[in-house]
Amino acid sequence: MAKNSKIPWFLPTANKMVSTLLRMGVKLNGPGKSPMYLFTVRGRKSGQLRTTPVAILEQNGNRYLMTPYGVVDWVRNVRAAGEATFTRGRHAEQIRPIELPASEALPVLKRFIESGNPIAKFFGVNAGASLEDFEQLASTHPVFLLQSATSPVPASARQAQSA
Numbered sequence: 001m002a003k004n005s006k007i008p009w010f011l012p013t014a015n016k017m018v019s020t021l022l023r024m025g026v027k028l029n030g031p032g033k034s035p036m037y038l039f040t041v042r043g044r045k046s047g048q049l050r051t052t053p054v055a056i057l058e059q060n061g062n063r064y065l066m067t068p069y070g071v072v073d074w075v076r077n078v079r080a081a082g083e084a085t086f087t088r089g090r091h092a093e094q095i096r097p098i099e100l101p102a103s104e105a106l107p108v109l110k111r112f113i114e115s116g117n118p119i120a121k122f123f124g125v126n127a128g129a130s131l132e133d134f135e136q137l138a139s140t141h142p143v144f145l146l147q148s149a150t151s152p153v154p155a156s157a158r159q160a161q162s163a
Contacts, residue, residue: 007069008122013145018053025089029056037086039065044080055119056086056146057112063146064108065097068122075142083149097144102135107144110134 019038021028028036034094043050052074057064065077078084078097085104100108113120113134114127123141125133 007072015053021049022053022087027089031040031058031119032115034058034117035088037088039074039084039086041084042081043078044077050074057108057110059108065144065146066105066109067141068119070140071142079142086146094149096147096148097147099146100143102138105141106134106138106141109138109141112136113137 018028018036022036022038030036032055034057036053036055038051039054040049040051042048050073051154052082054065057066083096084096086095109123113123113125113129116127120127123137125137129137
């Protein structure tokens with residue numbers, strides 16, 4: 001089981017403030033100019049909808065969702081639910097987050113860490129880290145490719161989900 005990184009003390013308060021602004025329709029960008037969304041997923045145990053603000057990473061025409069804090073509750077919930085809703089302003093979109101295998105997550109994480117985004121410090125490696133460090137990071141910090149709920153699932157993702 002992947003280990004969680006320590007969540008900063010200020011994060012719960014910051015998430016409440018950001019969630020309030022996003023619900024009011026304010027379009028926010030997170031660190032590194034990443035667009036922020038309200039991410040809503042059904043709880044794996046309670047069945048209740050759970051919402052948290054997230055920043056979406058855009059690379060090479062794809063959108064990704066990743067966690068600097070390891071396998072946290074929203075990761076477990078989206079693994080169980082297989083779909084989520086992303087809301088920005090008045091626009092809501094049904095999304096299928098597809099967890100990438102470590103081999104595909106590694107280059108996404110590496111480019112993100114090398115970009116200098118201030119959130120990168122929470123991943124625990126720096127841009128000059130070894131390939132082994134990035135491989136370890138990819139195995140403990142899930143990366144999800146975001147696709148429309150109506151798009152077909154890529155073959156590599158189907159194989160990873162069945163493993």
